[in-house]
Amino acid sequence: MFYQYLRNELWKLFGKKRTYIGFGAFLVGQNAMLLMFHFTHWQEGVEKLLQGNGYIPTEYVSALTVALIMLIPQIVMLMPLYTALVGGDLVAKEAEDGTLRMILCRPISRFQLLSAKWAAGVIFSAILVLVLGATALGFARCWFPWKGMFVFAPGMVFNTLSASEGLKLYIYCHLFLTMNASVILGLAFMFSCFNMKPAAATILALTFLFVNLVMEGIPFFERYREWLLTHHFQVWLLVFSQPTPWERVAESLCVLFAFSLTSFLVGAAAFQARDIKS
Amino acid sequence: MIQLKNVFKEFGGRMAVENLSLQVPAGEIYGLLGHNGAGKSTAIGMMLGQVWPTGGEVQICGFEVTTRRREALGKVGAIFESPAFYDYLSGRRNLQILSTYTAPTTAARIQEVIDWVRLGNRADSKVRTYSHGMRARLALAQALLPKPELLILDEPSDGLDPEGIHEMRQTILRLHREMGLTILLSSHLLNEVEQLCTRIAVLNQGRKVFEGTLAETRQREKWVRVRVGDFGWAVQGLSQNGLIAQHRDGALIRLADGVGTDSVVSFLVGRGMAVFEIAPEEETLEGFYLTLMDQQRQDS
Numbered sequence: 162m163f164y165q166y167l168r169n170e171l172w173k174l175f176g177k178k179r180t181y182i183g184f185g186a187f188l189v190g191q192n193a194m195l196l197m198f199h200f201t202h203w204q205e206g207v208e209k210l211l212q213g214n215g216y217i218p219t220e221y222v223s224a225l226t227v228a229l230i231m232l233i234p235q236i237v238m239l240m241p242l243y244t245a246l247v248g249g250d251l252v253a254k255e256a257e258d259g260t261l262r263m264i265l266c267r268p269i270s271r272f273q274l275l276s277a278k279w280a281a282g283v284i285f286s287a288i289l290v291l292v293l294g295a296t297a298l299g300f301a302r303c304w305f306p307w308k309g310m311f312v313f314a315p316g317m318v319f320n321t322l323s324a325s326e327g328l329k330l331y332i333y334c335h336l337f338l339t340m341n342a343s344v345i346l347g348l349a350f351m352f353s354c355f356n357m358k359p360a361a362a363t364i365l366a367l368t369f370l371f372v373n374l375v376m377e378g379i380p381f382f383e384r385y386r387e388w389l390l391t392h393h394f395q396v397w398l399l400v401f402s403q404p405t406p407w408e409r410v411a412e413s414l415c416v417l418f419a420f421s422l423t424s425f426l427v428g429a430a431a432f433q434a435r436d437i438k439s
Numbered sequence: 440m441i442q443l444k445n446v447f448k449e450f451g452g453r454m455a456v457e458n459l460s461l462q463v464p465a466g467e468i469y470g471l472l473g474h475n476g477a478g479k480s481t482a483i484g485m486m487l488g489q490v491w492p493t494g495g496e497v498q499i500c501g502f503e504v505t506t507r508r509r510e511a512l513g514k515v516g517a518i519f520e521s522p523a524f525y526d527y528l529s530g531r532r533n534l535q536i537l538s539t540y541t542a543p544t545t546a547a548r549i550q551e552v553i554d555w556v557r558l559g560n561r562a563d564s565k566v567r568t569y570s571h572g573m574r575a576r577l578a579l580a581q582a583l584l585p586k587p588e589l590l591i592l593d594e595p596s597d598g599l600d601p602e603g604i605h606e607m608r609q610t611i612l613r614l615h616r617e618m619g620l621t622i623l624l625s626s627h628l629l630n631e632v633e634q635l636c637t638r639i640a641v642l643n644q645g646r647k648v649f650e651g652t653l654a655e656t657r658q659r660e661k662w663v664r665v666r667v668g669d670f671g672w673a674v675q676g677l678s679q680n681g682l683i684a685q686h687r688d689g690a691l692i693r694l695a696d697g698v699g700t701d702s703v704v705s706f707l708v709g710r711g712m713a714v715f716e717i718a719p720e721e722e723t724l725e726g727f728y729l730t731l732m733d734q735q736r737q738d739s
Contacts, residue, residue, distance in 0.1 A: 165539040172536060177527045259523030263581070266487040266517040266591070267540035268509040274540075436450075437489040439480065439519065 166273060170281035174247070180285070183243030187293050190239060191300050194231045199304060211311060216321060223308035225327040227301040228294075229401075233314070235293065236338060236397075241370050244286055244342045248349030249363030251278045252432065257359060265437050275354065275429050282350055286342035294335045312401040320403050330400050337397035337414075344390070344417050345370065347424045354428035356435055393417050440465045440589050440621045441486060446495030448481050448645075455481045457645040459495070463623055463638075465588075468615055470636035471625040472728060478645040479625045483593050486623075487517055500589065513541065516582030520594035522574055526567035530558060530577050533566060534584060541585040548584065556580045556610075572603045579610060590614065590622045596631060604631065611635055633724040641728065643735050656727040662691045663700060665707075666716035673707055682706060691720055 174180055198204050207230070208218035252275070255261040264274065310327025312320045322330065349366035353359065373391040376382045386392040393413035399406055441463035448456040456478040463469045473479050484490030485497050488504040488511070497504045502511035524533045531549065538544035553562045556576040561569070569577065575595070582590060592611070596604045608631060614620050626632050632639060633653065641649040649656075667673045670689050677683045677692065682703055685693040694703070700717050707714050 162539075162543075165543065169536045169539055172528065172532065173525055176525065176532075259519070259521070260525060262489060262519060263523055263537060264540050265489050266512070266515070266519075267537070267585075268512040269540040270508060434491075436484065436491060438484060439521075 163273065163277060166269070166277035167280050167284075170277050171284065174251075174281050174285055179250075180247060183239070183246070183289055184292055186239055186243065187235060187289075188296060190235055191231050191297050194234070195227070195300055195304060198227060198230065207311070207313075210313065214319075216311070219308075221309045221311035221321055222305065223310060223324070223327075224298060224302040224305045225307075225310040225324065225331055226312075227305050228297040229310070229312060229331065231297045231301065232294065233398075235297075236341070240289070240293070240338075240342055241345050241367060243289065244346040245349040245363045245366040245370075247285055248282055248346035249353050249359045249361075249366060251282055251350050251353050252428075253353040253357055253359040253362050256356070256437065259439060262437055262439060271433050272429055275425075275432055279347065279350060279425055282346045283339075283343045286346050287339045290335055290338045290342050294331070294338070298331070312398075314398050314401075317395060317398055318401045320401050322401070334397045334400045337400065337410075340414065340417050340421075341394045341397060344394075344421050344424075347421045347428075351424035351428035351431075354432040354435075387412075387416075390417075390420060393420075440467075440500060441469075441623060442496070442498040443482070443486070444496040444498075446482070446485060446497060447493045448478075448485060448490060449493045455645050456485070456492075459642075459645070459647055461640055461647065461650070463621060465621050466619060467638050468611070468622045468624060468636045470632040470639035471623060471642065472629070472632060472639055473642035474732070475627075477642040479642055480593060481645075482642070483517075483591055483623070483625060486591060487515070488512060514585065514588040515591065516585060516587035516589070517591040518575075518578045518582050518593065518595045520597035522578035522581075524566045524574065524577060527565060529563045530566055530569065530573075530580075531562045533577065534562075534581055537581045538584040544584055552580045552583050555583065571598050571600070572606070575599055575603060575607060583614075588621060590620050592622060592624045592626075594626055595624070596626065596628060604628070608635060629723075629725045629728055639724075641731060643732065644739075648735055649731055653724065656724055657722045662687075662693050662720040662722060662726075663703070664690055664716065664718050664720045665692055665703070665714065666690065667707060668713050673712060676710060677703060677706065680706060 204222065207226070208222060211218045211221055252261070255264070265271070307324055309324055310322040310331070312318050312322070345366065348369060349362050352362035352365045370391065373389045377386055377389045377391050382389070393416045396410050396413035399410055441461065443459055443461040446456055446459045447454070459478070459482060471479050471482065481490055485492050486499060486504065488508050491505065499511040500514055504511045525536070528536070531553065534549050534552070538549065553559070556579050558573065558576050558580060561573060566574070566577065595611070596607050599607060611622060611624070612635065615622055624632065624635060636653060638652050639650070639656070640647055665673065674683065674686045674692060681695055682698050683692045684695045692703070694700070704714055704717060
């Protein structure tokens with residue numbers, strides 16, 4: 162039965178055009194960044210950085226390197242926006258449109274319905290992240306050769322990898338990115354379970370993330386950074402570190418999983434208690 | 440089929456439904472009447488487990504809705520005013536989605552219901568292209584999918600044109616006749632309720648102020664239509680002599696207890712007034728409803 166509920170949610174989710182806005186925006190963004198990287202001083206800067214550290218730039222300015230460079234700003238800016246948009250819609254849009262009332266006059270339990278919606282949201286997050294990663298790599302490959310990978314994130318990672326090792330970690334990091342996307346979607350989903358408009362749920366989720374991001378940048382909060390969600394979102398980049406800080410990765414994954422579960426349960430409790438009226 | 444026992448519902452300090460008890464027996468078409476905000480939709484919401492009662496018991500098909508939802512709603516279909524669908528999906532896909540929330544439904548059953556509501560060749564078109572009437576038929580189709588024994592209709596004719604209202608009325612009668620469904624109908628259209636229902640309940644400010652058969656509403660107050668030369672002069676005289684209790688609309692009188700029409704006629708003729716017509720007036724549901732609401736206002 163759960164499979165059928167999930168199939169329903171996927172039909173609904175992938176049947177509407179606004180679900181694809183994120184995919185479209187990513188494609189446009191990736192191509193714009195690719196052109197910027199190629200035709201501005203951006204590429205030059207990366208080459209100088211490599212040269213300054215004793216590497217041959219032509220060996221590492223590759224499809225994998227550029228794909229990752231393109232990915233970082235999109236992960237920070239666009240991914241939260243689109244996952245929050247979809248997460249905020251999952252329950253609140255149905256309540257607003259009146260279709261939730263049509264569903265809840267049937268014998269399905271509210272918890273089952275929410276579980277199916279949440280699972281559909283996680284599937285959407287995974288597809289969004291995988292498409293994002295695949296297209297970034299595909300577009301980058303059109304312009305750049307298949308060579309070694311250079312990863313640089315200030316204060317976190319500075320590493321060079323062979324193409325095969327780089328590809329393996331590139332695929333690997335997308336699993337962690339899926340986790341990040343699911344957490345953001347879950348946060349918006351939680352707000353969506355309360356009696357509010359879909360836009361309000363999305364805005365609240367983004368506000369929460371923005372506040373986390375701002376606090377993380379303030380030196381005073383340095384000692385509290387483990388409490389900030391955005392700190393744990395960095396885990397996907399840590400897989401490129403040599404050696405990989407597994408303890409930190411495990412800790413962040415636990416925090417993200419717990420956060421996701423908590424937001425689902427809070428949302429489910431709020432949804433269970435509320436009255437569904439026209 | 441439906442049993443509400445001393446049900447209360449409070450929204451933020453405002454009592455939406457107060458001490459409501461209702462019993463809808465199997466096989467009836469039961470009308471729920473009341474003005475906007477009287478508590479009809481809240482009562483229906485509680486019957487369908489969408490609104491949590493603050494107190495009391497709500498049983499559907501013998502099961503408590505709040506605790507045994509699956510059993511209680513397994514054989515229930517519902518239609519709301521302005522039925523909402525996934526406009527970007529086809530009618531058939533909407534039915535596939537909604538049916539699974541009750542039980543797995545075969546494609547043949549979905550086609551059978553589509554044919555029954557005469558949605559025919561438009562079932563695979565997107566719902567956004569449907570007219571009001573087609574949406575109403577789709578709403579009916581989704582309500583019929585689980586092969587219901589009880590149909591709850593909340594303002595089903597809302598937004599329909601006169602032809603659509605007539606079609607909906609005929610469909611409700613057909614459902615009752617051919618499938619033997621028990622139907623709870625909430626409507627503003629007194630004419631519709633009068634033509635369909637066998638029993639009604641009237642809600643006012645969350646309280647039930649009347650429950651009974653349609654025949655009882657007609658017998659409750661007996662009005663007599665009189666056509667005389669000067670109605671004002673006639674009622675003045677009749678009132679002074681204690682022959683009538685009330686009058687209205689410039690033509691209707693309600694006789695005092697124990698007084699017959701013969702006494703009225705002989706009184707008027709005795710005073711030299713020509714009586715052109717005197718006949719018992721059949722009370723309409725509208726007349727009954729308005730009088731009831733008037734009494735409620737006076738009581739409060």
